Amino acid sequence: MSLLREVLENGEFAITAEMAPPKGTDISHLRKCAQLMKGRVHGVNVTDFQSAVMRVTSLATCKILKEEGLEPVLQLTGRDRNRIATQGELLSAGVFGIENVLCLTGDHTVVGDHPQAKPVYDLDCIGILQAATTLMDGKDMAGNELNKAPEFYLGACVTPEYEPLEIQIIKMKKKIKAGARFFQTQGVFDIETMRKFRELTKDLDCKILAGIIPLKSAGMAKFMNKNVPGINVPDKLIERMKNAEDKKKEGIKIAAELIQQLKEENLCDGVHIMAIGAEENVPVILDEANLTPSYAANA
Amino acid sequence: MIISEQKPIEEILESIKDCKKVVITGCSLCATTCKSGGEEEILKLKEILEEQGKEVLGYKVLDPACNYLKVRKDMKKLKSELKEADALISLSCGDGTQTVAKVVKVPVYPGTNTLFIGEIERVGKFEEACRACGDCQLAWTGGICPITKCPKSLINGPCGGAMDGKCEVNSDNDCAWVMIYEKLKEMDKLENLEEVKPPTDYQKWVHPSKVSIR
Ligand code: SF4
Ligand code: SF4
Numbered sequence A: 001m002s003l004l005r006e007v008l009e010n011g012e013f014a015i016t017a018e019m020a021p022p023k024g025t026d027i028s029h030l031r032k033c034a035q036l037m038k039g040r041v042h043g044v045n046v047t048d049f050q051s052a053v054m055r056v057t058s059l060a061t062c063k064i065l066k067e068e069g070l071e072p073v074l075q076l077t078g079r080d081r082n083r084i085a086t087q088g089e090l091l092s093a094g095v096f097g098i099e100n101v102l103c104l105t106g107d108h109t110v111v112g113d114h115p116q117a118k119p120v121y122d123l124d125c126i127g128i129l130q131a132a133t134t135l136m137d138g139k140d141m142a143g144n145e146l147n148k149a150p151e152f153y154l155g156a157c158v159t160p161e162y163e164p165l166e167i168q169i170i171k172m173k174k175k176i177k178a179g180a181r182f183f184q185t186q187g188v189f190d191i192e193t194m195r196k197f198r199e200l201t202k203d204l205d206c207k208i209l210a211g212i213i214p215l216k217s218a219g220m221a222k223f224m225n226k227n228v229p230g231i232n233v234p235d236k237l238i239e240r241m242k243n244a245e246d247k248k249k250e251g252i253k254i255a256a257e258l259i260q261q262l263k264e265e266n267l268c269d270g271v272h273i274m275a276i277g278a279e280e281n282v283p284v285i286l287d288e289a290n291l292t293p294s295y296a297a298n299a
Numbered sequence B: 001m002i003i004s005e006q007k008p009i010e011e012i013l014e015s016i017k018d019c020k021k022v023v024i025t026g027c028s029l030c031a032t033t034c035k036s037g038g039e040e041e042i043l044k045l046k047e048i049l050e051e052q053g054k055e056v057l058g059y060k061v062l063d064p065a066c067n068y069l070k071v072r073k074d075m076k077k078l079k080s081e082l083k084e085a086d087a088l089i090s091l092s093c094g095d096g097t098q099t100v101a102k103v104v105k106v107p108v109y110p111g112t113n114t115l116f117i118g119e120i121e122r123v124g125k126f127e128e129a130c131r132a133c134g135d136c137q138l139a140w141t142g143g144i145c146p147i148t149k150c151p152k153s154l155i156n157g158p159c160g161g162a163m164d165g166k167c168e169v170n171s172d173n174d175c176a177w178v179m180i181y182e183k184l185k186e187m188d189k190l191e192n193l194e195e196v197k198p199p200t201d202y203q204k205w206v207h208p209s210k211v212s213i214r
Helices: A004-007 A028-037 A058-067 A083-094 A127-135 A163-175 A191-199 A216-225 A235-243 A247-264 A279-288 A296-299 B009-015 B037-051 B066-077 B079-084 B092-105 B176-186
Strands: A012-021 A042-044 A074-075 A099-106 A153-158 A183-187 A207-212 A272-274 B002-006 B023-029 B055-062 B088-091 B108-110 B112-122 B125-130
Touching: A004 A012, A012 A028, A012 A207, A012 A279, A012 B023, A028 A058, A028 A163, A028 A279, A058 A083, A074 A127, A083 A127, A099 A127, A127 A153, A127 A163, A153 A272, A163 B002, A183 B125, A191 A207, A191 A247, A207 A247, A216 A235, A216 B176, A235 A247, A235 A279, A247 A279, B009 B037, B023 B037, B023 B079, B023 B092, B037 B055, B055 B066, B055 B079, B055 B092, B066 B079, B066 B092, B088 B092, B092 B108, B092 B112
Parallel strands: A012 A042, A012 A272, A042 A074, A074 A099, A099 A153, A153 A183, A183 A207, A207 A272, B023 B055, B023 B088, B088 B108
Antiparallel strands: B002 B112, B112 B125
């Protein structure tokens, strides 16, 4: 069973961190970040050509991180692969013992760095979940037998700050029907959003990891509010960032406070930290929030 | 309707740069409505070509350009002109241009770009409405096509990318799934969204397709 699944099902507060594969073949920075994450998180979540930007694949990066002793979460989108390639990618993950898979539809090619590319979307996130569930049953989508079935712990994404939220929840239920066991939310900043979201989803059979994005500046917060779907940084946080002397420290502090409050009020089953290029800050945030995975604390 | 627009005149001139004697055809239906290949556009093109020193031997608005038997009959009326011409410029959709090319011996050059199957919103304004997917889903989507109006052709609800109800791909467009949600809510039919739809069967999208109803 995957470590992430074990942690979530045992009711421990799960910690995952996002890592982006490198653009180019130098993986030294990736390995350095991996060392920093060791013993601090339950899983590292590896993006799949995030924002439709070409780079090393999620699968290869997950394999490297696994070798480094981390528990990888493979992100898999429907943008670049049809159902043949998607199932192949899933089987390959199975061969490498990569069990956690986060299934996503994927940002459109036109928002990425190769807008001329043909977008695929043969399967949407629900289709990918269905494909993975079918493979776990020992068959492919066409009904052909596999010589051995892979084992997965499947997840998906949800955006709590979405208007109209009801359609996100309807889709979330469908994702659960298709096999999703855990959800990772888009970055949240307002505790009130998570209170509402927890209330609306309390009867759903799934675990929820709240997305945490440490702010680097007031400008970054304003930029995200304007340009990133599902992000809403409240004015009072923007004000705090503006007035802070040490912006980086303040951003880390805000993130840590939110994590603590989410945990105290039991508004999620864990957190997913997206440091966006500042992965070295993840352990600092966790220190500030007083969080250590039990497996590391007991080691 | 099939929506088309005229190619830039520079591109048309480049494609026939070695030709002297030209015949122009248009279409009485779609291309006339979207002003890419009616009589008015043909005459305008004729004038430009003549200014450029080309000789326009004749023209015809086909009725319509996509009906093979009719085109064959109509083109007979241009028989002598076609014998002399070294180029035919077709102002119709890609289908019409291919029909014309099947019928005549002179090289045929498209004078338009064919864009989409769409609706006439009002005069001069067209919106893509159907991608001819071969498996119409409109029954449960409140009459709004997710295959066409969602750039990812999602069938199980929205991606997380919409902002203020606008699509992540082009903020001029409303998110198809927000529209579908609102329509179904109004119709008190939100339960239509609850069923998990299986992946689309793309065998129905294998082209070219043929249909015979005889
Ligand atoms: S679902 Fe959309 S693309 Fe398919 S036939 Fe119906 S309107 Fe056309
Ligand atoms: S924002 Fe809406 S219309 Fe645009 S790709 Fe996402 S689901 Fe489709």
